[in-house]
Amino acid sequence: MIDAGKLAMNKKVTATVLLLALFLATVGATYMMPVHRWADSSTYFMQIQSIAGDLDIHYEQKDILRTLENRVDDLPAGLYLIKDAEGQYTYGKEFSYALFASPFYALLGFQGILVFNGLMFFGMIFMGYLYLGKTNPKPVALFVSTLFFFLSTATLYLFWVHVEIYNMFLIALAVFVWLEYTGRHDWRYLAAASFVFGLATVAKAPNAIFFLPFFVYELYNRRWKNFLVAAIGMAVPVLLFYGFFYWNAGVLSFYGGNRLYYSGIYPFTGDYNATNEAGRATFSLNGQSGGLINVDNLMIVPYNMVYYLIGKFSGLLWYFPFAAFAAVAYIAGLARGRGKDQSKDNVIGNAAKLCIAAGIVLYILEFTTVIGNNYLGGTHAIGNRYFYIYPAFLFLLGRVDWKTVAVFLLLPLITLTPMILHPIGTSVTPDAHTFNFPYTIFPLEDSQVGNLPVYTNQRILDGMRVFSLCPVPESDIRNFAVYNDGIDLYVHSRQQAGRLGIGLISLDGNATVRLAQGGDGPVMEIEKDHCTFVNVTGLKAEYADGYRHLYRWDVSTDSPLWITVINETHPAAGDIILIRNWYYEERYDDVATRWISNNATFLANAGGGNDPALSFRVKSFLRPRTLEVYVNGELVHQATVSGWTNVTCRAPWKPGYNVVTLVSAEGTDNPAHVPVLNSSEDRELSFCIQNITISSG
DSSP states (O other): OOOHHHHHHHHHHHHHHHHHHHHHHHHHHHHHSOOOOOTTTHHHHHHHHHHHHHSSOEEOHHHHHHHHHTOOTTTTSSEEEEEOTTSOEEESSOOHHHHHHHHHHHHHTHHHHHHHHHHHHHHHHHHHHHHHTTTSOHHHHHHHHHHHHHSSTHHHHTTSSSSHHHHHHHHHHHHHHHHHHHHHOOHHHHHHHHHHHHHHHHHOGGGGGGGHHHHHHHHHTTOHHHHHHHHHHHHHHHHHHHHHHHHHHSSSSTTOSEEEEESSOOTTSTTOSSSSOOOEEOOOTTSSSOOSOOSSOGGGHHHHHHHHHHOTTTOHHHHSHHHHHHHHHHHHHHHHTTTSOOHHHHSSOHHHHHHHHHHHHHHHHIIIIITGGGSSOSTTOSSOTTOTTHHHHHTTOOSOOHHHHHHHHHHHHHHTHHHHHSHHHHHHSTTGGGGSTTGGGSOOOGGGGGGOOOOTTEEEETTEEEEOOSOOSEEETTTEEEEEEEEEEEEEESSOOOEEEEEEEESSSOEEEEEEBTTBOOEEEEOTTEEEEEEEESOOOSEEOSSOEEEEEEEEEEEEEEEEEESSSSOOTTOEEEEEEEOOOEEETTEEEEEEEEEEEEEEEOTTOSSOEEEEEEEESSSOEEEEEEETTEEEEEEEEOSOEEEEEEOOOOSSEEEEEEEETTOOBOGGGOGGGOOOOOOOBOEEEEEEEEEOO
16 A cells, blocks of 8 residues: 555655756856856946945946956947946946846856856746645656746846846746735735835836736735735835935936947047047937837737747747746636636635736736837847746646646747757857748748847848848858858838849859849849849838838849848949958058958949059968959959058959959968967968058049
8 A cells, every 4th residue: 555645755855856956957057157248248247246346336447447357258348338417427227136146246256147047047946846836746846847947048048147037036036925925815925025026127117017916906805004015015125226226327217317338448448438438329218319119109019919929039939838838728727617716726716816817918018019119128139038927927827737738848849959958059149040940930020120139141231231031051241141042131121212232243153043022033144253233123011110111032043142232222433342251350550451261252343434443451471472363253463462562453344343352372371270379369361451442543
């Protein structure tokens, strides 16, 4: 005969051992993972350093010097500061996350910030385990709670120095404590939960709407004293944090005042200070640079509702599939128990779960309507970065149905596993996974196109964003890419585009190209080492509203093809466009300079003048080399180059864009492979180039 007491004890011991292993694995992974800088996390990095080192939230010269001495990636690029009338700077982000993370930084350095994330992540799993353990065996409760959080993009945010895990943790903690209040009817739990409500509101003001049904719950039951306790509990952290920020910055909002953005030059470095300002105005609630709120443009709301669920970059089903599982289980439970009291089955009554469900609905409606222009978190989101409400779905679950779990488990194994196994790589290129099945069949979020994390294949033009959502065999300096077979080409513009110029360049052989918009388009033959420039007028937008216009072409080719888009149909003579094999821009003698590998290609617009001259300045790496200059596939100049040399050459130019290729006859050298240089620089180098110009002779 089975001893039920011993069986229950064994299950409890098993769950405890698994919990301990999970704790050590989560915290250990965050401690060992290399720290990287994601999105606009520089502000949080520097806030944490300031609080830990100086006990303040001001940006001063000592802060930037300390940061530059302890750099992480390109920290402090992406810094937000608010400057007051006296020229004093305050960090332009909420600071509660930095406050709570600062002790971990003080003890463990940068790694301590990730450990803080790991503790919060494990805390959410532990709360889910305690909650589900009331209606399920302990090992089952732990297993489901672990799956719920790990099989989501929350796993990726675990390794970000950012507020995603922090916001999720606050919402999970608030709901967990509030549910204890509903079960124990002890006002002290309500006070504690309400205090966390306030912290979550400080962390992200839109979070506040989620807690509205909890206050209505008290009013509906005419518990006036409890309502007052909840209101005061929530108000305390809001008043403390906002009051302290106002005292320091002179503005109430973390996103208000004279809010400035810095990407490479910072106050109190070089000649820059509060007078010689290097920052540019960015989003501010006082309206200096526009904003996210878009209550007038209601026509995008139906699109947002669809994309919120199944969008390529933000769909709840693909990035947080267990939220859908919890919602389906909750709705199915309501259907089965309509007219019956389910409190015995679900431990908490229907009213409490209804409050949670109502808060979730209000939260989603807020982001898809009031903040409809950017519900997913901007151009460095993976999935829906603003989906902080995710943990609340877990508290809709009661007894777990394993058949339903099995069905929903298949989905994240397909959509999420490749990203979760490579969290750093996915974070660096947040669009790469969309090149592969099944994301290729999901709809593009047209209504969010200006905020999509499209990095791999895009070019930013004056007033336009050109990108592709297809994998490419080769890419160069991010602005241009080479395509093979069929690709999609998108042009996003805030204004209606009347005309565009599209350059098609074939470098590896003759190409047959078809450029089609809406099924119609010409077929062109492009010679090797030549550029065909197509003037496109009468554009038909695939999607348009008051804020964005999206145009799409299908491009098919039988040979690798380079594509560039010009925001005009008759570009000016003298225009230079870098195409292939150029390294990033550097400064030599304060002149823009780029190294090339064994060859590099650019377009030069000769216009229609007589006998134009091409000129540039060139220097060879390490040893003399023979430079060969080809124009449209024809050798027009050859010279031996060592130190800085001015090159001028003429060629049989054709009107418009010509393909110019620079070739090193002796190939390249790698600095890391030359012992005498003692260099870690790992690039194949031949020449560095400055001052490319083409002018009429």
